[in-house]
Amino acid sequence: MQQQKRQPELVEGNLPVFVFPTELLFYADDQSTHKQVLTLYNPYEFALKFKVLCTTPNKYVVVDAAGAVKPQCCVDIVIRHRDIRPCHYGVIDKFRLQVSEQSQRKALGRKEVIAMLLPTAKEQQKEEEEKRIKEHLTESVFFEQTLCQPEHRIASSGPSLLTVFLGIVCIAALMLPTLGEVDSLVPLYLHLSVNQKLVAAYVLGLITMVILRT
Numbered sequence: 001m002q003q004q005k006r007q008p009e010l011v012e013g014n015l016p017v018f019v020f021p022t023e024l025l026f027y028a029d030d031q032s033t034h035k036q037v038l039t040l041y042n043p044y045e046f047a048l049k050f051k052v053l054c055t056t057p058n059k060y061v062v063v064d065a066a067g068a069v070k071p072q073c074c075v076d077i078v079i080r081h082r083d084i085r086p087c088h089y090g091v092i093d094k095f096r097l098q099v100s101e102q103s104q105r106k107a108l109g110r111k112e113v114i115a116m117l118l119p120t121a122k123e124q125q126k127e128e129e130e131k132r133i134k135e136h137l138t139e140s141v142f143f144e145q146t147l148c149q150p151e152h153r154i155a156s157s158g159p160s161l162l163t164v165f166l167g168i169v170c171i172a173a174l175m176l177p178t179l180g181e182v183d184s185l186v187p188l189y190l191h192l193s194v195n196q197k198l199v200a201a202y203v204l205g206l207i208t209m210v211i212l213r214t
Contacts, residue, residue, distance in 0.1 A: 015109030017099055018043065024095075024115040026081045033121070034084065038077040038095070038113060042069035046101060048108075052077060053096045059083040060093075060115070068102065081117060088117045163207055170204035173197065 018041040027033045042048050052065040063078040079095070093115045098107040179191045192200075 015099065017097055017109040017111035019097055019111045019113060022113055024079065024113060026084075026115070026117045027119070027121040028084050028086075028089070028117060029120045029122075035078060035080045036115075038079060038097075039074055040069060040077060040097060040099075041074045042099075043072060045071050047071055048099045049102050050075075050100075051098045053098065055094045059088065060095075062095075069099075079115075081115075084117065086119070089119050090116065092116055163210055167204060167207040167211070170200045170207065173200035174204070 020039050020041070024036045024038070025033065026036065038052075040050055048069045050067060050069060052062050054060055054062065059081065061080040061082050063080070064075075065077075067075060069075050077097075095113045095115060097111045097113070099109045100107050173192060174197055177186050177191050178197065179193050181191065
């Protein structure tokens with residue numbers, strides 16, 4: 001018993017409160033959404049008392065607005081919207097959940113949950129769909145720009161050094177003497193056959209086309 005009394009040495013208001021969801025959306029045209037459920041979790045080793053407060057209590061009915069949560073357990077808190085009128089559309093209300101240790105009165109933690117009444121779920125779905133389309137278009141433009149950047153870099157930088165080097169080698173090969181020429185001052189091992197020169201001419205033509213395109 002002494003250990004249980006000494007355990008909750010916590011500063012008032014600093015205890016994290018775990019609630020899901022963190023916002024409640026009610027839709028006027030969907031009666032199934034007029035009742036929402038808040039789940040309060042207690043991951044601690046000691047029991048908690050809770051209390052639900054609201055900025056506009058006349059618009060809502062909170063079932064079991066106060067109670068207790070056993071250690072490492074959770075409770076469901078049912079909230080009903082009872083004033084479905086157009087004048088409340090888009091108005092943000094707030095629920096505050098206060099928790100305290102069972103042997104104390106001070107609030108160890110607080111968590112606020114916002115609530116809003118919307119005219120129709122279709123408008124919300126339309127906004128979410130438009131948002132997804134915009135995100136998809138943004139990603140598509142980004143990928144297109146990313147894919148086009150290497151081409152721009154190649155076009156702006158001109159032919160590569162390897163292309164120029166191969167072109168010079170082909171030109172030099174064509175200028176070397178052909179096998180069978182006797183009067184040439186070039187050593188015999190540098191004499192090329194007709195087929196080798198044809199290959200060099202063909203490669204030089206390909207390199208010329210690449211340089212002209214860039």
